[in-house]
Amino acid sequence: MISCEAFRTRFHASTEDPSLLDHLRACDRCLDFAVDVDPDVLFRSLGGAELVPPGGVDAFVSDVMRQVRVRDAETAAAARHRVISWPRRLAIAATIAAGLTGTLLTYRANAPTVAPQPIARIAHASAPVAAKALVTKPVVETYDSQNATIVEVPGESSDDVKVVMIFDENLPADL
Amino acid sequence: MSAELHVMMPTTPSVEPDDRQLVQTIREGDADAFELLVRRKTSKVYALCYRIIGNGEDAKDIAQLVFIKLWENLEKYDASYAFDTWLYRMVTNVAIDFMRNRQSRENAVNSNLRLVKTAADAEQTVVVQRKEVEHVFNDISDVLSPKQKTIFVMNQMDDLPSAEIAKILGCRESTVRNHLFNARKLMQQQLQKRYPEYAQLWRER
Ligand SMILES: [Zn+2]
Secondary structure, eight states: OOOHHHHHHHOOTTOOOHHHHHHHHHOSTTHHHHHHHOTTHHHHTTSSSOOOOTTOHHHHHHHHHHHHHHHHHHHHHHHHHHSOOHHHHHHHHHHHHHHHHHHHHHHHHHSOOOOOOOHHHHHHHSHHHHHHHHHOOOSSOOOOOSSOEEEEEOOSSTTSOOEEEEEOTTSOTTO | OHHHHHHHSOOOOOOOOOHHHHHHHHHTTOHHHHHHHHHHHHHHHHHHHHHHHOOHHHHHHHHHHHHHHHHHHGGGOOTTSOHHHHHHHHHHHHHHHHHHHHHHHHTTTSTTTSOOOOGGGGGSOOOOOHHHHHHHHHHHGGGSOHHHHHHHHHHHTSOOOHHHHHHHHTSOHHHHHHHHHHHHHHHHHHHHHHOHHHHHHSOOO
Protein backbone atom coordinates (compact mmCIF):
# COMPACT_ATOMS: atom_id res chain seq x y z
CA MET A 1 0.00 0.00 0.00
CA ILE A 2 1.24 3.48 -0.80
CA SER A 3 2.21 5.83 2.06
CA CYS A 4 -0.14 8.43 3.51
CA GLU A 5 2.14 11.12 2.17
CA ALA A 6 2.00 9.74 -1.37
CA PHE A 7 -1.75 9.38 -1.08
CA ARG A 8 -2.24 12.96 0.03
CA THR A 9 -0.02 14.25 -2.74
CA ARG A 10 -1.61 12.27 -5.54
CA PHE A 11 -5.26 12.06 -4.49
CA HIS A 12 -7.68 14.12 -6.58
CA ALA A 13 -11.42 14.17 -7.30
CA SER A 14 -12.89 11.40 -9.46
CA THR A 15 -9.77 9.29 -9.28
CA GLU A 16 -10.00 5.71 -10.49
CA ASP A 17 -6.40 4.90 -9.59
CA PRO A 18 -6.56 1.52 -7.82
CA SER A 19 -3.61 2.30 -5.54
CA LEU A 20 -5.32 5.48 -4.33
CA LEU A 21 -8.66 3.73 -3.88
CA ASP A 22 -6.95 0.91 -1.96
CA HIS A 23 -5.40 3.44 0.39
CA LEU A 24 -8.69 5.31 0.78
CA ARG A 25 -10.39 2.09 1.85
CA ALA A 26 -7.72 0.95 4.23
CA CYS A 27 -6.40 4.07 5.97
CA ASP A 28 -8.58 5.71 8.60
CA ARG A 29 -6.13 8.59 9.01
CA CYS A 30 -6.62 9.75 5.41
CA LEU A 31 -10.38 9.29 5.17
CA ASP A 32 -11.30 12.76 6.40
CA PHE A 33 -8.74 14.32 4.09
CA ALA A 34 -10.04 12.39 1.08
CA VAL A 35 -13.69 13.28 1.71
CA ASP A 36 -12.67 16.90 2.02
CA VAL A 37 -10.97 16.79 -1.39
CA ASP A 38 -13.72 14.72 -3.06
CA PRO A 39 -17.00 14.36 -1.12
CA ASP A 40 -18.10 11.71 -3.58
CA VAL A 41 -15.73 9.17 -2.06
CA LEU A 42 -17.71 9.14 1.19
CA PHE A 43 -19.40 5.83 0.44
CA ARG A 44 -16.72 4.60 -1.94
CA SER A 45 -14.47 4.43 1.09
CA LEU A 46 -16.51 1.49 2.36
CA GLY A 47 -15.83 -0.87 -0.50
CA GLY A 48 -12.99 -2.84 -1.83
CA ALA A 49 -11.79 -4.54 1.31
CA GLU A 50 -12.09 -8.30 1.16
CA LEU A 51 -14.35 -9.07 4.08
CA VAL A 52 -14.25 -12.25 6.12
CA PRO A 53 -17.57 -13.92 6.95
CA PRO A 54 -18.42 -14.46 10.64
CA GLY A 55 -16.60 -17.57 11.87
CA GLY A 56 -13.82 -17.23 9.30
CA VAL A 57 -13.20 -18.48 5.78
CA ASP A 58 -12.35 -22.09 6.78
CA ALA A 59 -15.63 -22.57 8.64
CA PHE A 60 -17.51 -20.92 5.79
CA VAL A 61 -15.97 -23.20 3.17
CA SER A 62 -16.55 -26.39 5.21
CA ASP A 63 -20.16 -25.35 5.74
CA VAL A 64 -20.66 -24.90 2.00
CA MET A 65 -19.03 -28.25 1.21
CA ARG A 66 -21.13 -30.03 3.86
CA GLN A 67 -24.33 -28.55 2.41
CA VAL A 68 -23.25 -29.51 -1.09
CA ARG A 69 -22.66 -33.12 0.01
CA VAL A 70 -26.05 -33.23 1.75
CA ARG A 71 -27.78 -31.94 -1.38
CA ASP A 72 -25.94 -34.44 -3.55
CA ALA A 73 -26.94 -37.28 -1.23
CA GLU A 74 -30.57 -36.12 -1.30
CA THR A 75 -30.54 -35.95 -5.10
CA ALA A 76 -28.99 -39.42 -5.36
CA ALA A 77 -31.54 -40.85 -2.90
CA ALA A 78 -34.40 -39.32 -4.88
CA ALA A 79 -33.01 -40.82 -8.09
CA ARG A 80 -32.73 -44.27 -6.44
CA HIS A 81 -36.33 -43.98 -5.33
CA ARG A 82 -37.45 -43.24 -8.88
CA VAL A 83 -35.56 -46.05 -10.54
CA ILE A 84 -36.19 -49.42 -8.94
CA SER A 85 -33.09 -51.53 -9.10
CA TRP A 86 -32.90 -54.64 -11.29
CA PRO A 87 -32.64 -57.11 -8.40
CA ARG A 88 -35.79 -55.60 -6.97
CA ARG A 89 -37.59 -55.85 -10.32
CA LEU A 90 -36.63 -59.52 -10.54
CA ALA A 91 -37.81 -60.11 -6.99
CA ILE A 92 -41.19 -58.55 -7.85
CA ALA A 93 -41.45 -60.63 -11.02
CA ALA A 94 -40.53 -63.80 -9.14
CA THR A 95 -43.19 -63.05 -6.52
CA ILE A 96 -45.85 -62.65 -9.22
CA ALA A 97 -44.75 -65.80 -11.00
CA ALA A 98 -44.80 -67.76 -7.73
CA GLY A 99 -48.24 -66.35 -6.94
CA LEU A 100 -49.63 -67.38 -10.32
CA THR A 101 -48.15 -70.86 -10.13
CA GLY A 102 -49.38 -71.34 -6.58
CA THR A 103 -52.90 -70.26 -7.46
CA LEU A 104 -53.05 -72.56 -10.44
CA LEU A 105 -51.66 -75.52 -8.52
CA THR A 106 -54.23 -74.95 -5.81
CA TYR A 107 -56.95 -74.83 -8.40
CA ARG A 108 -55.78 -78.10 -9.96
CA ALA A 109 -55.54 -79.83 -6.59
CA ASN A 110 -59.12 -78.87 -5.73
CA ALA A 111 -60.57 -79.64 -9.13
CA PRO A 112 -62.85 -82.76 -9.14
CA THR A 113 -61.05 -85.72 -10.59
CA VAL A 114 -63.03 -87.56 -13.20
CA ALA A 115 -62.88 -91.33 -12.99
CA PRO A 116 -62.55 -93.32 -16.25
CA GLN A 117 -65.98 -93.73 -17.72
CA PRO A 118 -67.31 -95.60 -20.68
CA ILE A 119 -66.99 -93.51 -23.81
CA ALA A 120 -70.68 -93.08 -24.26
CA ARG A 121 -71.06 -91.66 -20.75
CA ILE A 122 -68.00 -89.39 -20.94
CA ALA A 123 -69.48 -87.39 -23.73
CA HIS A 124 -72.50 -86.85 -21.61
CA ALA A 125 -71.10 -86.52 -18.09
CA SER A 126 -67.87 -84.64 -18.67
CA ALA A 127 -69.56 -81.68 -20.29
CA PRO A 128 -70.04 -79.71 -17.01
CA VAL A 129 -66.36 -80.31 -15.99
CA ALA A 130 -65.10 -78.96 -19.31
CA ALA A 131 -67.39 -75.97 -18.98
CA LYS A 132 -66.02 -75.29 -15.49
CA ALA A 133 -62.41 -75.36 -16.77
CA LEU A 134 -63.29 -72.84 -19.45
CA VAL A 135 -64.76 -70.30 -17.07
CA THR A 136 -61.63 -70.27 -14.83
CA LYS A 137 -60.05 -66.86 -14.96
CA PRO A 138 -56.38 -66.13 -14.76
CA VAL A 139 -55.13 -64.17 -11.72
CA VAL A 140 -54.09 -61.27 -13.94
CA GLU A 141 -56.61 -60.83 -16.73
CA THR A 142 -55.07 -57.94 -18.55
CA TYR A 143 -51.95 -55.93 -17.98
CA ASP A 144 -51.64 -52.65 -19.77
CA SER A 145 -48.36 -50.75 -19.48
CA GLN A 146 -45.98 -48.94 -21.79
CA ASN A 147 -42.92 -50.02 -19.83
CA ALA A 148 -43.64 -53.64 -18.94
CA THR A 149 -41.73 -56.57 -20.34
CA ILE A 150 -43.95 -59.65 -20.29
CA VAL A 151 -42.27 -63.03 -20.60
CA GLU A 152 -44.39 -66.11 -21.23
CA VAL A 153 -43.03 -69.29 -19.67
CA PRO A 154 -43.49 -72.05 -22.27
CA GLY A 155 -45.55 -75.04 -21.12
CA GLU A 156 -45.00 -78.65 -22.15
CA SER A 157 -48.37 -79.00 -23.81
CA SER A 158 -51.29 -76.82 -24.75
CA ASP A 159 -53.18 -78.12 -21.69
CA ASP A 160 -50.59 -76.68 -19.29
CA VAL A 161 -51.39 -73.53 -17.43
CA LYS A 162 -49.89 -70.37 -18.84
CA VAL A 163 -47.34 -68.66 -16.58
CA VAL A 164 -46.21 -65.19 -17.44
CA MET A 165 -43.58 -63.00 -15.79
CA ILE A 166 -44.15 -59.25 -15.77
CA PHE A 167 -41.16 -56.91 -15.46
CA ASP A 168 -42.34 -53.38 -14.79
CA GLU A 169 -40.64 -50.66 -12.75
CA ASN A 170 -44.03 -49.07 -12.10
CA LEU A 171 -45.47 -52.20 -10.58
CA PRO A 172 -46.42 -51.65 -6.93
CA ALA A 173 -44.17 -53.66 -4.62
CA ASP A 174 -47.12 -54.99 -2.60
CA LEU A 175 -49.02 -56.52 -5.55
CA MET B 1 26.80 -33.56 -5.78
CA SER B 2 23.18 -33.68 -4.84
CA ALA B 3 23.20 -29.93 -4.16
CA GLU B 4 24.60 -29.40 -7.63
CA LEU B 5 21.93 -31.62 -9.14
CA HIS B 6 19.28 -29.74 -7.26
CA VAL B 7 20.49 -26.45 -8.71
CA MET B 8 20.47 -27.86 -12.22
CA MET B 9 16.95 -29.26 -11.94
CA PRO B 10 14.53 -27.08 -13.84
CA THR B 11 12.06 -25.65 -11.36
CA THR B 12 8.47 -25.78 -12.47
CA PRO B 13 6.50 -23.22 -10.51
CA SER B 14 3.09 -24.51 -9.45
CA VAL B 15 0.60 -22.55 -11.52
CA GLU B 16 -2.80 -22.00 -9.95
CA PRO B 17 -5.55 -22.93 -12.40
CA ASP B 18 -7.64 -19.97 -13.50
CA ASP B 19 -11.39 -19.87 -12.87
CA ARG B 20 -12.33 -21.43 -16.20
CA GLN B 21 -9.88 -24.29 -15.75
CA LEU B 22 -11.22 -24.90 -12.25
CA VAL B 23 -14.78 -25.02 -13.53
CA GLN B 24 -13.75 -27.54 -16.16
CA THR B 25 -12.10 -29.73 -13.50
CA ILE B 26 -15.21 -29.51 -11.33
CA ARG B 27 -17.39 -30.54 -14.25
CA GLU B 28 -15.19 -33.60 -14.61
CA GLY B 29 -16.24 -34.55 -11.08
CA ASP B 30 -13.49 -33.13 -8.88
CA ALA B 31 -15.17 -31.86 -5.69
CA ASP B 32 -11.80 -30.66 -4.33
CA ALA B 33 -11.59 -28.21 -7.21
CA PHE B 34 -14.97 -26.84 -6.16
CA GLU B 35 -13.68 -26.34 -2.63
CA LEU B 36 -10.75 -24.40 -4.06
CA LEU B 37 -13.11 -22.24 -6.09
CA VAL B 38 -15.28 -21.51 -3.04
CA ARG B 39 -12.20 -20.58 -1.02
CA ARG B 40 -10.98 -18.32 -3.81
CA LYS B 41 -14.27 -16.44 -4.15
CA THR B 42 -15.52 -16.38 -0.54
CA SER B 43 -14.26 -12.90 0.40
CA LYS B 44 -15.50 -11.26 -2.78
CA VAL B 45 -18.91 -12.90 -2.67
CA TYR B 46 -19.35 -12.32 1.05
CA ALA B 47 -18.25 -8.66 0.79
CA LEU B 48 -20.75 -7.96 -1.97
CA CYS B 49 -23.54 -9.72 -0.04
CA TYR B 50 -22.61 -7.82 3.10
CA ARG B 51 -22.66 -4.44 1.36
CA ILE B 52 -26.02 -5.16 -0.23
CA ILE B 53 -27.64 -6.76 2.82
CA GLY B 54 -25.91 -4.84 5.58
CA ASN B 55 -25.92 -7.66 8.12
CA GLY B 56 -23.09 -10.15 8.65
CA GLU B 57 -25.09 -13.26 9.51
CA ASP B 58 -27.64 -12.82 6.72
CA ALA B 59 -24.84 -12.01 4.29
CA LYS B 60 -23.07 -15.23 5.28
CA ASP B 61 -26.21 -17.31 4.69
CA ILE B 62 -26.83 -15.66 1.34
CA ALA B 63 -23.20 -16.09 0.28
CA GLN B 64 -23.42 -19.81 1.12
CA LEU B 65 -26.63 -20.12 -0.83
CA VAL B 66 -24.88 -18.50 -3.78
CA PHE B 67 -22.17 -21.19 -3.71
CA ILE B 68 -24.72 -24.00 -3.46
CA LYS B 69 -26.56 -22.58 -6.46
CA LEU B 70 -23.23 -22.30 -8.19
CA TRP B 71 -22.59 -26.02 -7.61
CA GLU B 72 -26.03 -26.94 -8.88
CA ASN B 73 -25.82 -24.76 -11.99
CA LEU B 74 -22.20 -25.09 -12.98
CA GLU B 75 -23.18 -27.01 -16.11
CA LYS B 76 -24.92 -23.88 -17.37
CA TYR B 77 -21.82 -21.71 -17.23
CA ASP B 78 -20.71 -20.64 -20.70
CA ALA B 79 -16.91 -20.38 -20.64
CA SER B 80 -16.92 -17.73 -23.35
CA TYR B 81 -18.03 -15.25 -20.66
CA ALA B 82 -15.94 -14.06 -17.72
CA PHE B 83 -16.58 -16.32 -14.73
CA ASP B 84 -16.86 -13.39 -12.31
CA THR B 85 -19.62 -11.80 -14.39
CA TRP B 86 -21.61 -15.02 -14.16
CA LEU B 87 -20.87 -15.37 -10.45
CA TYR B 88 -21.87 -11.76 -9.75
CA ARG B 89 -25.10 -12.32 -11.62
CA MET B 90 -25.85 -15.20 -9.27
CA VAL B 91 -24.95 -13.10 -6.21
CA THR B 92 -27.14 -10.20 -7.28
CA ASN B 93 -30.10 -12.46 -8.10
CA VAL B 94 -29.99 -14.20 -4.73
CA ALA B 95 -29.30 -11.00 -2.76
CA ILE B 96 -32.02 -9.02 -4.53
CA ASP B 97 -34.54 -11.81 -3.87
CA PHE B 98 -33.56 -11.85 -0.22
CA MET B 99 -33.85 -8.06 0.05
CA ARG B 100 -37.26 -8.04 -1.61
CA ASN B 101 -38.56 -10.64 0.82
CA ARG B 102 -37.06 -8.81 3.77
CA GLN B 103 -38.44 -5.47 2.61
CA SER B 104 -41.93 -6.85 2.25
CA ARG B 105 -41.69 -8.22 5.82
CA GLU B 106 -40.34 -5.06 7.37
CA ASN B 107 -42.13 -2.51 5.25
CA ALA B 108 -43.56 0.43 7.09
CA VAL B 109 -42.31 -0.85 10.44
CA ASN B 110 -38.92 0.76 10.85
CA SER B 111 -38.80 3.56 8.34
CA ASN B 112 -40.20 6.23 10.61
CA LEU B 113 -38.70 5.10 13.87
CA ARG B 114 -35.17 6.30 13.39
CA LEU B 115 -33.82 9.41 15.01
CA VAL B 116 -34.28 12.45 12.81
CA LYS B 117 -31.59 15.02 13.55
CA THR B 118 -32.36 18.71 13.69
CA ALA B 119 -31.20 21.17 11.07
CA ALA B 120 -28.87 22.73 13.62
CA ASP B 121 -26.76 19.58 13.52
CA ALA B 122 -25.79 20.43 9.98
CA GLU B 123 -23.53 23.14 11.30
CA GLN B 124 -21.42 20.62 13.20
CA THR B 125 -17.99 19.84 11.89
CA VAL B 126 -17.88 16.22 10.87
CA VAL B 127 -14.83 14.13 11.40
CA VAL B 128 -15.46 11.30 9.02
CA GLN B 129 -15.00 7.90 10.58
CA ARG B 130 -15.40 4.70 8.69
CA LYS B 131 -17.65 2.97 11.23
CA GLU B 132 -19.94 5.96 11.27
CA VAL B 133 -20.04 6.13 7.46
CA GLU B 134 -20.93 2.46 7.39
CA HIS B 135 -23.72 3.03 9.88
CA VAL B 136 -25.06 5.99 7.92
CA PHE B 137 -24.96 4.02 4.68
CA ASN B 138 -26.81 1.04 6.18
CA ASP B 139 -29.37 3.40 7.61
CA ILE B 140 -30.18 5.52 4.58
CA SER B 141 -29.76 2.88 1.88
CA ASP B 142 -32.88 1.12 3.17
CA VAL B 143 -34.79 3.64 1.13
CA LEU B 144 -33.40 2.18 -2.09
CA SER B 145 -35.01 -0.65 -3.95
CA PRO B 146 -32.99 -3.90 -3.82
CA LYS B 147 -31.92 -3.36 -7.42
CA GLN B 148 -30.91 0.27 -6.88
CA LYS B 149 -28.89 -0.69 -3.84
CA THR B 150 -27.19 -3.57 -5.61
CA ILE B 151 -26.22 -1.32 -8.52
CA PHE B 152 -25.00 1.43 -6.19
CA VAL B 153 -22.88 -1.04 -4.20
CA MET B 154 -21.33 -2.61 -7.30
CA ASN B 155 -20.52 0.79 -8.77
CA GLN B 156 -19.30 2.62 -5.67
CA MET B 157 -17.75 -0.13 -3.61
CA ASP B 158 -16.68 -2.64 -6.22
CA ASP B 159 -15.63 0.02 -8.73
CA LEU B 160 -17.59 -1.67 -11.52
CA PRO B 161 -18.41 0.60 -14.46
CA SER B 162 -22.04 0.78 -15.57
CA ALA B 163 -21.29 -1.24 -18.72
CA GLU B 164 -20.05 -4.17 -16.62
CA ILE B 165 -23.01 -3.91 -14.24
CA ALA B 166 -25.34 -3.98 -17.24
CA LYS B 167 -23.69 -7.23 -18.36
CA ILE B 168 -24.09 -8.75 -14.91
CA LEU B 169 -27.74 -7.80 -14.60
CA GLY B 170 -28.56 -8.46 -18.24
CA CYS B 171 -29.96 -4.97 -18.83
CA ARG B 172 -29.08 -1.84 -20.77
CA GLU B 173 -26.33 0.47 -19.61
CA SER B 174 -28.76 3.40 -19.65
CA THR B 175 -30.94 1.49 -17.18
CA VAL B 176 -27.97 1.11 -14.86
CA ARG B 177 -27.18 4.83 -15.12
CA ASN B 178 -30.83 5.69 -14.36
CA HIS B 179 -30.76 3.49 -11.28
CA LEU B 180 -27.53 5.12 -10.14
CA PHE B 181 -28.94 8.59 -10.62
CA ASN B 182 -32.12 7.78 -8.71
CA ALA B 183 -30.22 6.02 -5.95
CA ARG B 184 -28.07 9.10 -5.36
CA LYS B 185 -31.10 11.36 -5.33
CA LEU B 186 -32.97 9.20 -2.82
CA MET B 187 -29.93 8.86 -0.57
CA GLN B 188 -29.30 12.59 -0.64
CA GLN B 189 -32.90 13.18 0.46
CA GLN B 190 -32.48 10.70 3.30
CA LEU B 191 -29.23 12.31 4.38
CA GLN B 192 -30.91 15.69 4.53
CA LYS B 193 -33.66 14.26 6.71
CA ARG B 194 -31.60 12.10 9.00
CA TYR B 195 -27.97 13.12 8.77
CA PRO B 196 -27.85 16.73 7.60
CA GLU B 197 -24.16 17.05 8.44
CA TYR B 198 -23.42 14.30 5.94
CA ALA B 199 -25.80 15.82 3.40
CA GLN B 200 -23.49 18.83 3.37
CA LEU B 201 -20.56 16.58 2.72
CA TRP B 202 -21.99 14.24 0.14
CA ARG B 203 -23.43 16.64 -2.36
CA GLU B 204 -25.42 15.53 -5.33
CA ARG B 205 -23.30 15.54 -8.46
ZN1 LIG C 1 -3.21 7.26 4.91
